[in-house]
Amino acid sequence: MAEAGRDGIWVNGGAPKDGPRLFPGVGASLPPGVGARRRPEDADELALPTWFDPLLGSLHGARAEDFTRLPTPERAGRDSAVLVLLGEEEDGGPDILMLQRAATLRNHAGQPAFPGGVADPGDADPAATALREADEEVGLDPSSVTLLAELPRLWIPASDFLVTPVLAWWHRPHPVAPRDAAEVAHVARLPVAELAEPTNRLRLRHPSGWIGPAFEVRGMLVWGFTAGVVSTLLDMAGWSRPWPQDRIGELPPSTSPSATSADPTEPA
Structure with a gap:
């Protein structure tokens, strides 16, 4: 059985390496087998929005090859x-x-991305890494977040990263902003309805010849690793709509990775 780690993060209870890790349950509102981060004892019980149900249900059988x-x-x-x-x-x-x-960054300049980064030795698990990085980058309060699942680890060959996407619900949203303008230029909440809008979707060709999913939403061009994860989650949740997959664009030169990190699936 999983046990509580420091800062309320739950220690991995032996989940398969190629599958999702679901956090221990704390309420009947969650689907069977799906749980959430331990909340403070004085916190009110929180019910997940019903739109989460299809996505969480699909995660039971998810594997890295789905992403x-x-x-x-x-x-x-x-x-x-x-x-x-x-x-x-x-x-x-x-x-x-x-x-x-x-x-102005050397790598991933101007690219949209999920909050996150490399694990520190003191991080209890990937969830702790993701929350710490989000706090450092945009001032996210970890107590405002309900952790739901660690998705399958994904390998980024160009950088030799093993990236764990951590799915979470922002049950108590609050204002966030870049903490260091030299690292983060802008923060936005992108509506899923706009990401799923067919006119906002395309496939993007990288200079190497690789072609992958992309989104143009509110002035942001989301591509590479980030777009791949978003695209898969849209499909899993049933939020995707038919879109013109023959719409293929070219990656703008200003967003192309450097020669040392030319794999477009590298975390962006």
């Missing part, structure tokens, strides 16, 4: 994590927290 065609090696380099944080708009629909890297 990428690249097999995850037994041994790889740096562990890292990103926070896939879903909130709820005023109209009741879901949105996803996204940031845009500063244009």
